[in-house]
Amino acid sequence: DTEVTQTPKHLVMGMTNKKSLKCEQHMGHRAMYWYKQKAKKPPELMFVYSYEKLSINESVPSRFSPECPNSSLLNLHLHALQPEDSALYLCASSPQPKRGAGTSYFFGPGTRLTVL
Amino acid sequence: AQSVTQLGSHVSVSEGALVLLRCNYSSSVPPYLFWYVQYPNQGLQLLLKYTSAATLVKGINGFEAEFKKSETSFHLTKPSAHMSDAAEYFCAVSANTGNQFYFGTGTSLTVIP
Numbered sequence: 001d002t003e004v005t006q007t008p009k010h011l012v013m014g015m016t017n018k019k020s021l022k023c024e025q026h027m028g029h030r031a032m033y034w035y036k037q038k039a040k041k042p043p044e045l046m047f048v049y050s051y052e053k054l055s056i057n058e059s060v061p062s063r064f065s066p067e068c069p070n071s072s073l074l075n076l077h078l079h080a081l082q083p084e085d086s087a088l089y090l091c092a093s094s095p096q097p098k099r100g101a102g103t104s105y106f107f108g109p110g111t112r113l114t115v116l
Numbered sequence: 117a118q119s120v121t122q123l124g125s126h127v128s129v130s131e132g133a134l135v136l137l138r139c140n141y142s143s144s145v146p147p148y149l150f151w152y153v154q155y156p157n158q159g160l161q162l163l164l165k166y167t168s169a170a171t172l173v174k175g176i177n178g179f180e181a182e183f184k185k186s187e188t189s190f191h192l193t194k195p196s197a198h199m200s201d202a203a204e205y206f207c208a209v210s211a212n213t214g215n216q217f218y219f220g221t222g223t224s225l226t227v228i229p
Contacts, residue, residue, distance in 0.1 A: 004159075006159075040204070040222070040224070041221070041222070042206055042219035042220065042221055042222050043160070043206075043219055045216070045217070048216070056216070090159055090160065092160075104150065104162055104165055105150075105160075105162075105217055106162075107152075107159040107160040107161070108159050109158055109159040110158070110159045112157070
């Protein structure tokens with residue numbers, strides 16, 4: 001299994017809703033990431049989990065709350081979002097990099113989020 | 117610090133013509149360089165990567181890229197464009213330690229029949 005899966009594919013939510021995005025990989029990768037991508041823009045890093053611990057939070061608003069229940073799963077909990085949070089949310093995973101080795105990211109297909 | 121610059125946010129080529137997408141990098145350490153493709157409404161797919169082995173890297177779908185240290189470049193090429201190559205292409209760089217990835221701003225490729 002060499003893929004990252006994300007559910008749901010599409011999500012429409014109101015500003016008062018609470019929802020969660022899910023990401024799963026079974027490649028044994030120990031680093032997992034959440035990215036936000038606006039149309040025609042590169043992905044922007046939100047969070048990095050390394051060995052199930054949050055290692056990087058790129059000053060993301062608290063209405064986004066990540067969770068890594070185990071080494072295969074990554075969730076992004078959403079609450080009180082704003083319309084400008086509408087975007088494609090991408091999950092990625094990678095093996096832990098070793099000195100001298102290049103690390104590829106494997107991306108999921110993304111969740112298209114619309115906030116009304 | 118690492119960064120990449122993609123020259124040309126939009127590139128149009130005729131079907132069958134050469135595809136050339138430009139990427140220049142800036143890195144204080146030997147970089148690892150990647151090209152990703154994103155088709156409409158999809159995630160990112162790895163095309164190829166440079167990890168300090170051969171300077172000419174062959175990827176999927178007939179694409180290749182050449183690492184040129186003297187020019188700090190990693191341009192993506194394909195000899196003959198196909199309609200299915202129309203997509204957004206991102207160059208990215210990472211260091212050999214840490215797990216952060218830095219994307220360029222992307223190049224949108226249009227293939228004209």
